[in-house]
Amino acid sequence: MGRKSLKEIRQLEIIKMFYKVAKKEGYENTSIAKIAKVMDINPSLIIHYFETKEDLTYALIDYILDRYLLIYSIKSKDGITKEDLKQTIVLLFSKKWNTLFDDGLFYTFYALAFREKKIKAKYKTILDSLRLALADMISQCNARQEIQVPAPKTTADFIFVILDGAYFYLSMETDKNAYALRLESYKQKAFELLGITA
Amino acid sequence: MGRKSLKEIRQLEIIKMFYKVAKKEGYENTSIAKIAKVMDINPSLIIHYFETKEDLTYALIDYILDRYLLIYSIKSKDGITKEDLKQTIVLLFSKKWNTLFDDGLFYTFYALAFREKKIKAKYKTILDSLRLALADMISQCNARQEIQVPAPKTTADFIFVILDGAYFYLSMETDKNAYALRLESYKQKAFELLGITA
DNA sequence: ATATAAATTGAATGAATGTTCAATTTATTT
DNA sequence: AAATAAATTGAACATTCATTCAATTTATAT
Numbered sequence: 078m079g080r081k082s083l084k085e086i087r088q089l090e091i092i093k094m095f096y097k098v099a100k101k102e103g104y105e106n107t108s109i110a111k112i113a114k115v116m117d118i119n120p121s122l123i124i125h126y127f128e129t130k131e132d133l134t135y136a137l138i139d140y141i142l143d144r145y146l147l148i149y150s151i152k153s154k155d156g157i158t159k160e161d162l163k164q165t166i167v168l169l170f171s172k173k174w175n176t177l178f179d180d181g182l183f184y185t186f187y188a189l190a191f192r193e194k195k196i197k198a199k200y201k202t203i204l205d206s207l208r209l210a211l212a213d214m215i216s217q218c219n220a221r222q223e224i225q226v227p228a229p230k231t232t233a234d235f236i237f238v239i240l241d242g243a244y245f246y247l248s249m250e251t252d253k254n255a256y257a258l259r260l261e262s263y264k265q266k267a268f269e270l271l272g273i274t275a
Numbered sequence: 276m277g278r279k280s281l282k283e284i285r286q287l288e289i290i291k292m293f294y295k296v297a298k299k300e301g302y303e304n305t306s307i308a309k310i311a312k313v314m315d316i317n318p319s320l321i322i323h324y325f326e327t328k329e330d331l332t333y334a335l336i337d338y339i340l341d342r343y344l345l346i347y348s349i350k351s352k353d354g355i356t357k358e359d360l361k362q363t364i365v366l367l368f369s370k371k372w373n374t375l376f377d378d379g380l381f382y383t384f385y386a387l388a389f390r391e392k393k394i395k396a397k398y399k400t401i402l403d404s405l406r407l408a409l410a411d412m413i414s415q416c417n418a419r420q421e422i423q424v425p426a427p428k429t430t431a432d433f434i435f436v437i438l439d440g441a442y443f444y445l446s447m448e449t450d451k452n453a454y455a456l457r458l459e460s461y462k463q464k465a466f467e468l469l470g471i472t473a
Numbered sequence: 474a475t476a477t478a479a480a481t482t483g484a485a486t487g488a489a490t491g492t493t494c495a496a497t498t499t500a501t502t503t
Numbered sequence: 504a505a506a507t508a509a510a511t512t513g514a515a516c517a518t519t520c521a522t523t524c525a526a527t528t529t530a531t532a533t
Contacts (some may be wrong), residue, residue: 276531
């Protein structure tokens with residue numbers, strides 16, 4: 078009896094709008110009232126679905142990290158070929174996903190992780206799962222004898238170190254040409270590690 | 276006539292306290308009132324020395340980036356030997372400066388740079404100057420024929436890519452042992468790039 | 474001592490914050 | 504049509520925020 082629950086639907090709507098506003102104006106400038114205003118609903122409705130702003134923030138972080146995983150689209154599946162591996166590297170070192178994903182917010186919450194263990198754990202999980210998935214791909218290609226990479230786990234980790242370090246610097250680079258050239262050279266390093274010619 | 280200006284002294288005092296409070300409670304939770312309370316002064320005095328909170332924030336960022344440069348202590352000087360270079364790498368890949376420097380705040384403002392061009396420019400300048408200084412050290416060692424590194428600038432850049440990428444991941448690592456082992460392996464990579472045995 | 478200028482205080486501002494709670498609206502079942 | 508339960512609103516809450524401005528204190532030079 079009574080009314081059908083809209084909880085999950087509304088929650089997702091709110092999170093998405095939170096993401097949208099925070100992307101534009103920054104997380105620290107995004108209040109519950111602002112989100113409510115844009116959605117043309119009452120602020121107390123947001124509190125109704127997320128008891129505190131903290132809960133809402135955690136939900137947003139989960140949303141962002143899920144997207145982060147998705148965009149990288151490294152799937153744990155069988156039958157990975159050298160070509161799959163190659164395409165994955167190309168994808169990792171391309172920034173076409175940039176339009177879908179907001180680096181600013183990703184780093185904002187990354188910074189927050191330094192003071193909040195829960196967030197730190199979330200990030201760690203994501204970073205580890207990406208490494209694991211890439212290592213698995215490398216192992217499969219090894220098994221097929223398409224490549225000979227001595228330590229798949231270490232190599233996968235190092236490729237992500239390069240990737241993260243690359244974007245850390247490149248995010249501050251405004252010159253598009255310089256950006257592209259550098260990114261390309263970092264990609265080459267990754268290919269070298271895998272013994273693949275691009 | 277009149278009173279001697281305390282402007283610079285007070286400003287520095289305020290910045291230092293801002294840093295201290297923000298380090299403990301986070302930048303977004305640090306208000307002018309809080310800083311004033313800890314300093315046992317009136318909030319309006321802070322506004323008197325920094326017209327807006329924005330100005331105060333910029334000052335704090337400058338303070339942090341100056342420290343960042345200092346702690347890495349890569350100096351542009353002549354007469355660099357292979358041993359100096361070696362020690363610099365060891366320093367870069369050690370975290371003894373961790374106690375002096377707050378990563379959380381560094382990343383907080385790094386994240387802020389995505390929305391504020393001014394901050395982005397500041398960070399870019401720092402990142403570039405570090406790379407340039409290291410490249411210069413490598414070149415000097417090349418000239419002494421102590422090492423043979425083909426492209427000093429590219430190599431210096433790549434070492435910092437590894438360094439930044441390493442800390443990006445390691446900051447989320449809570450296991451101290453795993454942390455130390457990984458950091459050591461990344462350092463070895465840097466030494467390999469320089470053709471130096473550690 | 475007096476003048477001067479900077480340091481510092483204190484009170485007040487309006488706006489925005491997250492959150493509460495009771496009242497009302499709306500959809501669904503019987 | 505009546506009952507029910509969730510959705511949604513609206514008003515109110517105390518708190519905190521950055522900032523203002525006039526008043527006062529304090530140090531220095533003449």
